[in-house]
Amino acid sequence: MVQHLLFAAAAALLAQQGTAAPTSSKRSDNWQGWSCSADQASTRVSFASMPPEGRKAYTDAINCIHGQPSNLDNGQFPAAVNKYQDYAVVHTERTGKVHLSGFFLTWHRYFLSLFEKDVRDTCGYQGRFPYWDFSATVDNLETSVEFNGDEYSMSSNGAPNGTDPIALGPSLVIPHGSGGGCIQSGPFADWQATLGYIDPLFLISGQALPATAYDYNASCLIRDLNSYVAQTYTDYAHVETTAHSANASELEYNLNGVIGGSSLGVHSAGHFTVGGFMSSIHVSVQDPIWWMLHTNIDRIYTSYQINNPDKASDLYGTETANNAPPSANVTLDTIEPDWGYFDSSSRPVRDLISTTAGPFCYKLDEMVKETGLN
Numbered sequence: 001m002v003q004h005l006l007f008a009a010a011a012a013l014l015a016q017q018g019t020a021a022p023t024s025s026k027r028s029d030n031w032q033g034w035s036c037s038a039d040q041a042s043t044r045v046s047f048a049s050m051p052p053e054g055r056k057a058y059t060d061a062i063n064c065i066h067g068q069p070s071n072l073d074n075g076q077f078p079a080a081v082n083k084y085q086d087y088a089v090v091h092t093e094r095t096g097k098v099h100l101s102g103f104f105l106t107w108h109r110y111f112l113s114l115f116e117k118d119v120r121d122t123c124g125y126q127g128r129f130p131y132w133d134f135s136a137t138v139d140n141l142e143t144s145v146e147f148n149g150d151e152y153s154m155s156s157n158g159a160p161n162g163t164d165p166i167a168l169g170p171s172l173v174i175p176h177g178s179g180g181g182c183i184q185s186g187p188f189a190d191w192q193a194t195l196g197y198i199d200p201l202f203l204i205s206g207q208a209l210p211a212t213a214y215d216y217n218a219s220c221l222i223r224d225l226n227s228y229v230a231q232t233y234t235d236y237a238h239v240e241t242t243a244h245s246a247n248a249s250e251l252e253y254n255l256n257g258v259i260g261g262s263s264l265g266v267h268s269a270g271h272f273t274v275g276g277f278m279s280s281i282h283v284s285v286q287d288p289i290w291w292m293l294h295t296n297i298d299r300i301y302t303s304y305q306i307n308n309p310d311k312a313s314d315l316y317g318t319e320t321a322n323n324a325p326p327s328a329n330v331t332l333d334t335i336e337p338d339w340g341y342f343d344s345s346s347r348p349v350r351d352l353i354s355t356t357a358g359p360f361c362y363k364l365d366e367m368v369k370e371t372g373l374n
Helices: 007-017 050-067 085-100 104-121 201-205 227-233 238-243 250-257 268-276 281-286 289-307
Strands: 042-046 158-160 166-169 173-174 180-183 363-366
Touching: 050 085, 050 104, 085 104, 085 201, 085 281, 104 289, 173 363, 201 268, 201 281, 227 268, 238 250, 238 268, 250 268, 250 289, 268 289, 281 289, 289 363
Parallel strands: 042 363
Antiparallel strands: 158 180, 166 173
C-alpha cells in the first residue's frame, strides 16, 4: 500500500462533509454565493445497487438522448447522426487535450455532469446517476447486472469473434477477450457506432487526427469483455491503491499506467476490460458503459481528494496529452478546454475541483477506503 494520510483524518473529513470532495477555498468569483447543503446534494450510486426498474429507467434515458437529433454541423461532422453521437464527437475532438494531461479529471467530471443534466432535463430521468464498480465485477463480468444482457443491464458482451492476443504496446500483450463482435442483447443491441477506430498513437504523439476522423463509418456496437484485464488491473487492491495515491503524480500513474508502455492503470484497464470501441480512447463514448466507467473514476478521484485533503486541489500534467506537443503546466487558473455546444463557456480548473462547489452538488454512496479500516 502506498503512503497515505492517517485514516482518522479522512474519517473526520467524511463526517464533516459527507462523501463529497473537499471544497476549494480558491473558487473563482463565478460561483460566489453558491450553496450545496447535505440535503441538496444528489447521491451517485453503484448501478448494481439499483433496483431493476431503476436500472431500466437509466438505460431508457440514454436511449432517449440517442433518439434526439444532432445539433452539430453534419457537413463538418458526418458521424454526428444524433445527440448521443454529438457527445462522442465532442469527446473525440478534445481527446488530445483532456487525456494524459492536467485537465483529465476535472474536464471529465464536468462532462459527466452535463450528460446527467441532459438525461434529466431532456428525457425526464429522475433516478440516481450510477457508476460501474468494476472492482466488484472482476470475477463475473458476463453474468454481472451490468453485462448479463437482460433488459435491466447495460447490454451484453459481443458475439465471439477472434482469439488472437492483443498487443497494446511493444512490451504489453493481453489475451483476447471472450467477445469481439456485435453486442447480442440488452437495451443497446440495435445501436450503431458511426465513428471509426482511431489509433491511440495519435494521442501519444500529439499528431492531428486524420481528415477522415469524423466521417460516417457505421458499425454495430462491439464489445470484447476481458476477464484477464479486469482481474489483473481493476480488482479492489488496485482501486484502493489508486484512491490512496500519495500525490497527484502518483494518482495519474495509478489511473492510466503508461499508455503504449508496459502497464495499465485502473482507468485504461477499465476501457480494455470492455474492449471494442472502448479500446479506442478517442471514440470510446460511443459505448454507453463509458459514462458509468467514468463516474466510477470520478468516485475514485473524489476518494483520493478525501483521503488527501491537503492535496485535493493539486494537479499534475500539462495542457496536452503526454505533453505532445510541449505545453504549459495546468494550474487552478488555467481555462479548461470547452465541452462543445454543451457548454462553451470559459471555466477555470479551480471551479471543477470540488463535488459540492462550482457547478456541482453531489456526493457518492460509498467511497474507496483502505481494506480493514472503517
